Amino acid sequence: MASKGAARVRKKEIVKVIHGALLRTNIKAQMASAAPPLGPQLGQRGLNVANFCKEFNKETGHFKQGVPLPTRITVKPDRTYDLEICTPTTTWLLKQAAGIGRGKASKDEIVGKLSVKHLYEIAKVKSRDKALQHVELEHICRMLIKTCRTLGIEVQYHDLNPDELKEFLVARKEKVDAQLKELADKKAAKMLRTT
Amino acid sequence: MLNRSITSLANVQIRSVSSKYPRPTPRHFKRRWFEAALQPELPPTVSMCIAPGLVKREHTEKSKEYSDVELALSNLVRDWMVREEFRVMAVCQFLPVPGRTLWFAKNQLRSKNIEFRSYGNKILKKVFEKTPMSSLNNVLVGSNALLLSKDISAIKSILQETDKLNWIEPLVMMADGRIVDMVQARDLSKLSSLEDLRAHTVQILGQQVAQITISLDTATRHLPSLLDAYASSKQENN
Numbered sequence: 001m002a003s004k005g006a007a008r009v010r011k012k013e014i015v016k017v018i019h020g021a022l023l024r025t026n027i028k029a030q031m032a033s034a035a036p037p038l039g040p041q042l043g044q045r046g047l048n049v050a051n052f053c054k055e056f057n058k059e060t061g062h063f064k065q066g067v068p069l070p071t072r073i074t075v076k077p078d079r080t081y082d083l084e085i086c087t088p089t090t091t092w093l094l095k096q097a098a099g100i101g102r103g104k105a106s107k108d109e110i111v112g113k114l115s116v117k118h119l120y121e122i123a124k125v126k127s128r129d130k131a132l133q134h135v136e137l138e139h140i141c142r143m144l145i146k147t148c149r150t151l152g153i154e155v156q157y158h159d160l161n162p163d164e165l166k167e168f169l170v171a172r173k174e175k176v177d178a179q180l181k182e183l184a185d186k187k188a189a190k191m192l193r194t195t
Numbered sequence: 196m197l198n199r200s201i202t203s204l205a206n207v208q209i210r211s212v213s214s215k216y217p218r219p220t221p222r223h224f225k226r227r228w229f230e231a232a233l234q235p236e237l238p239p240t241v242s243m244c245i246a247p248g249l250v251k252r253e254h255t256e257k258s259k260e261y262s263d264v265e266l267a268l269s270n271l272v273r274d275w276m277v278r279e280e281f282r283v284m285a286v287c288q289f290l291p292v293p294g295r296t297l298w299f300a301k302n303q304l305r306s307k308n309i310e311f312r313s314y315g316n317k318i319l320k321k322v323f324e325k326t327p328m329s330s331l332n333n334v335l336v337g338s339n340a341l342l343l344s345k346d347i348s349a350i351k352s353i354l355q356e357t358d359k360l361n362w363i364e365p366l367v368m369m370a371d372g373r374i375v376d377m378v379q380a381r382d383l384s385k386l387s388s389l390e391d392l393r394a395h396t397v398q399i400l401g402q403q404v405a406q407i408t409i410s411l412d413t414a415t416r417h418l419p420s421l422l423d424a425y426a427s428s429k430q431e432n433n
């Protein structure tokens with residue numbers, strides 16, 4: 001009997017996670033739903049997920065569907081919340097401007113080209129954020145240049161030459177297609193592998 | 196028979212075969228003999244004595260040296276401060292604060308034309324080197340930050356803003372190349388504007404000049420009447 005008692009598996013202690021008041025997350029415009037990852041994140045903080053999704057989708061009605069929007073949700077003790085929807089993510093804006101779908105996969109890879117005029121326009125959009133109010137436009141532009149570097153986008157001072165850009169984009173498309181084909185082949189080989 | 200078997204079992208259990216058990220010290224003489232026989236023949240090592248406190252001293256000296264990056268940063272900061280022509284600088288004690296709070300506070304201060312900078316005391320000491328500001332080195336202890344402004348009347352706004360924030364405390368201020376302690380700074384901040392102070396000073400100086408003119412004018416005005424009086428009294432005596 002005693003051995004039986006000892007063998008009994010001790011019930012795992014559940015440690016309750018105490019969440020902070022601020023929830024930072026990226027939600028796609030008009031696409032908030034109760035499904036993971038957003039639903040559990042909100043549920044754990046005691047918010048009404050359905051109401052939140054409804055409000056968020058209504059607020060983001062003027063955005064194109066699927067645009068990733070950085071969102072800051074401040075949860076109050078009485079389970080009400082303050083919703084702060086920022087302008088679309090910098091990486092999304094830069095990728096859209098450069099006409100590319102993905103960033104660099106390896107070091108020193110150039111995936112797109114932008115001129116400083118593009119960055120200036122994006123900086124003007126980003127400067128409307130609450131977090132970037134009273135920040136100099138030059139400082140925002142510098143931050144954008146850093147993000148361009150991480151994405152593999154080349155920033156040039158002069159305007160882009162349309163012919164050169166077209167040539168570059170065609171070459172890039174071929175390269176990306178080859179990369180995607182290689183990935184698909186690898187995946188297929190993995191699926192077929194029996195050992 | 197049973198007793199004997201239990202004793203042998205106990206011996207087996209007691210034997211310290213695992214490395215987790217402490218080895219008997221001193222080791223058994225047979226073991227020592229064995230180890231001495233197997234010891235490789237190496238040249239005798241000369242052990243060097245390190246003077247007490249030498250390591251600490253070396254460490255302190257090394258921490259005082261500036262790397263190329265630090266020198267470049269200090270040059271950059273100095274050039275920036277000269278280029279921007281800041282007129283007011285407050286050296287503050289800077290306590291730990293969440294990044295988001297700090298970022299919003301920086302932006303808030305920037306909206307009041309106050310620039311928040313925190314480079315570390317080592318860099319700041321290098322920036323202030325060979326300048327009148329080197330006397331501020333005494334307050335650069337612990338974690339410090341600088342509040343800079345181009346407008347002289349920012350003394351008031353700096354004090355107002357730092358009173359609102361509990362993680363920043365101004366220690367000393369510098370206005371137009373003069374060090375102003377916090378008591379004086381508070382007095383200055385009570386004035387509606389520093390232009391009033393300037394006007395007051397000009398008025399005092401103007402009063403002095405006018406007083407001198409009046410004094411000199413009075414003497415010249417009195418002189419003829421005095422001379423007349425003297426002349427008339429002399430005639431009467433004659």
